[in-house]
Amino acid sequence: MSVRATELPKPYHQAVERWRDTYLPDYDLLIEQWDRFFPRDRPFRLCAYRECDSCAKIECGERKGEEKYVQVGEMGSDQAGHLLNAVRAQASTEFGSIQQHQLTLSRAQDEQDQFWILRMMAEELRHGYQMLHLLLDDDWSAATQRSGADMVEEILSMRTGSHLLGTFNIDFDSFVDNVVFCAMIDRVGKYQLSMQKVSAYKPMAESMPEMLREEAFHLAAGVLPMRRWAEQAAKDSVYVTMAMMQKVTNKWLPRALEMFGHEQGGATNLRYGFKPMVNAEAQQAYYREVGRVLQDLNLRFIRSRVPELSHGEAVALCRRVAQDGEVVRGIGPEHLLRQPHSEFFRRRGEPAFSMVGFAGETFDEPETYLRHVLSHLPETYAAGRDFKGYATLLHQVHSGQLEAQEAARKTPNLSRVGGVCPCSRAVRWVAGVESETVTSIGAC
Ligand SMILES: [Fe+2]
Ligand SMILES: [Fe+2]
Incomplete structure (x- = not known):
């Protein structure tokens, strides 16, 4: 396996470093402490890595078996456009998540958890850098008239509120968000x-x-603290309770499902050979996997509370409590995590703005539904701008002012007004229409 490391041309590399100085101010601390927290791992380097001996033939879609494209210019403009959207969306998510994590990074109670998140942030920066490398290393004129420099500037000037995907425009409220975001969104x-x-x-x-x-590693930065919190919660720790993890999970899971794109979409990406699965297939596999993560956390809670149980006994107890609603050995349904219904609190995709409750029940009145949704979300999130935007759109959809899919494309977001200078602070919240083509990583 040969891995090639490259750096962007100097001005772009320096632009990313300047971005890092602003949004990842603890980077130097991470590098300084690297050997203390990650003694066995290769030191971090800001560069693009390419594994050069990957499969040379197209693996899915209508040209399966033919040679892969090594340059964008070998594709038609529609195909190149789809690819460009995917690269831009991916880049936006990488940089966007760093801005979110930075908000609450310093609130970690545990130093190791904090350094794991910090390392994850540095790696997201490298992922964003990798996408910029793709934009700058090829000629994208088959897909756009914009120069690579313009596209890079656009990506580096995005802030929480102006990213291409809704998930990356939502503020974190506590360090529990940092952790659960890694477990769900990463x-x-x-x-x-x-x-x-x-x-x-x-x-x-x-x-x-x-x-x-x-x-x-990012998944581990999410799941390992959640496991520890579940085990501590079983011993009545008051720091991070199961109820808190549940509410933060409810905040992120609907957004995670929307990142796969519309449930009917993905056929074009499959046909063009960019992805081997359509959106719904990937989304369902993801949803099942999250179910297994929550089940594992519940079993850890149960076995920490009742250590003498075998794994099989813990599974049986979990089933009685979670499915039958019994209280067994002092463990009731309120102690265990539940997976929200896949249509709960959705604002994109097929179930956008349909009022489906946490357990799959349906509601007729927006106000009743909003109260139901709020009862499952962290209070700090409910008080924020993102939820208000959702509530406004929900009312508009159910009063007939907007079609659900029209509302799905309208999310109040932060837009740059008055100039394109990346250091400009001239941004304000506007109810805008997001790009029609880039509404998810899995845009159809
Ligand atoms: Fe990433
Ligand atoms: Fe990640």
Whole structure:
């Protein structure tokens, strides 16, 4: 396996470093402490990695078996446009998540958890850098008239509120968000990267293996603290309770499901050989996987509370409590995590603005539904701008002012007004219409 490391041309490399100084101010601390927290791992380097001996033949779609594209210019403009959207959306998510994590990074109670998140942020920066490398290393004129420099500037000037995907415009409220986001949202990243690993565009496919290795660490940065919290909660720790993890999970899971794109979409990406699965297929596999993560956390809670139980006994107890609603050995349904229905609190995709409750029940009145949704979300999130925007759109849809799919494209977002200078602070919240083509990583 040969891995090639490259740096962007100097002005772009320096632009990313300047971005890092602003949004990842603890980077130097991470590098300084690297050997203390990650003594066995290769030191971090800001560069693009390409694994050069990946499969040379297209692995799915209508040209399966033919040579992969090594340059964008070998594709038609529609195909190149789809690819460009995917690269831009991916880049936006990488930079966007750093801005979100930075908000609450310093609130961690545990130093190791904090350094794990910090490392994850540095790796997201590298992922964003990798996508900029794809934009700058090829000629994209088949897809756009814009120069690579313009596209890079646009990506580096995005802030929480102006990213292409809704998930990356939502503020974190506590360090529990940092952790649960890794467990839920980075898991979507794992799916997307795994699918893009077979991309018919060879530079994209070659970019994925190293990103996937890093993504596995990001999942661990989420799941390991959640496991510890579940075990401590079983011993009546008051710091992070199961109820708190539940509410933060409810905040992120609907957004995670939307990142796969519309449930009816994905056929074009499959046909073009960019991804081996359509959106719904990947989304369902992800939803099942999250179910297993929640089940594992419940079992850890149960076995920590009742250590003498075998694994099989813990599974049986879990079933009685979660499915039959019994209270067994002092453990009731309120102690265990439940997976929200896949249509709960959705604002994109097929169930957008349908009023489906946490357990799949349906509601007729927006006000009643909003109160129901709020009862399942962290109070700090409910008080924020994102929820208000959702509530306003929900009312508009149910009063007939807007079609659900029209509302799905309208999310109040932060737009740059008055100039394009990336250091300009001239941004304000506007109810705008997001790009029709880039509404998810899995845009159809
Ligand atoms: Fe990433
Ligand atoms: Fe990640």
